[in-house]
Each structure stands twice: as C-alpha cells, then as structure tokens.
Amino acid sequence: MFRRLPEARAATVRVFIEGEAYEARAGDSVAAALLAAGRDHCRTTAVTGAQRAPYCMMGVCFDCLVRIDGVGNRQGCLVPVREGMRIALQLGKRALD
Ligand code: FES
Numbered sequence: 001m002f003r004r005l006p007e008a009r010a011a012t013v014r015v016f017i018e019g020e021a022y023e024a025r026a027g028d029s030v031a032a033a034l035l036a037a038g039r040d041h042c043r044t045t046a047v048t049g050a051q052r053a054p055y056c057m058m059g060v061c062f063d064c065l066v067r068i069d070g071v072g073n074r075q076g077c078l079v080p081v082r083e084g085m086r087i088a089l090q091l092g093k094r095a096l097d
Pocket residue numbers: 031053054055056057058059060061062063064065075076077078
C-alpha cells in the first residue's frame with residue numbers, strides 16, 4: 001500500500017506492534033510506522049467496531065488512535081517512535097484502569 005522513497009540509511013528503532021518486533025525508522029510517527037509495517041488499521045470504532053486507519057497524519061481526524069505502552073487514546077500521528085515502545089491496536093473505546 002505504502003512505499004518509502006529511496007534515501008540514505010536512516011537509524012532504526014525497535015518497537016513492538018501487537019507484541020511483534022518491528023524495525024521502525026527513527027523520527028517516524030507511530031502512525032507512519034504502522035503504515036510502513038503494512039498494517040491496514042490501527043483502531044476499531046466504539047459503536048460498530050468498524051476498522052479505521054490513519055488519515056490526516058496531522059492530529060485532526062483521530063483515526064490513528066492506538067495504545068502506546070499501555071495507555072489508550074494516543075494519537076499515533078503525533079507521537080514519534082522510540083526504542084522499546086509497545087504499540088497495540090485500540091479496540092473500541094479506551095478502557096479506564
Ligand atoms: S491520522 Fe488524523 S489525527 Fe492522526
């Protein structure tokens with residue numbers, strides 16, 4: 001679906017997407033890393049369970065909500081990846097702990 005432009009070597013960081021290790025490019029947002037990893041959605045809606053994927057990539061649509069390191073409702077397009085980050089799909093509404 002998405003393909004990176006050719007460029008010189010870029011540093012990578014290891015993140016875990018749904019528990020699976022993935023080498024993300026340093027400086028990418030979580031949403032960009034998910035798309036680069038081939039994920040076709042990052043959340044499901046609270047009412048119907050419909051799948052949603054990052055759309056605007058600039059903090060407006062909220063279709064990129066994910067759980068990051070156990071915290072839900074994080075906008076993946078606004079959070080840069082970092083080493084060891086654990087990213088999980090957000091299924092429905094955020095659970096309050
Ligand atoms: S992709 Fe739209 S708010 Fe993140």
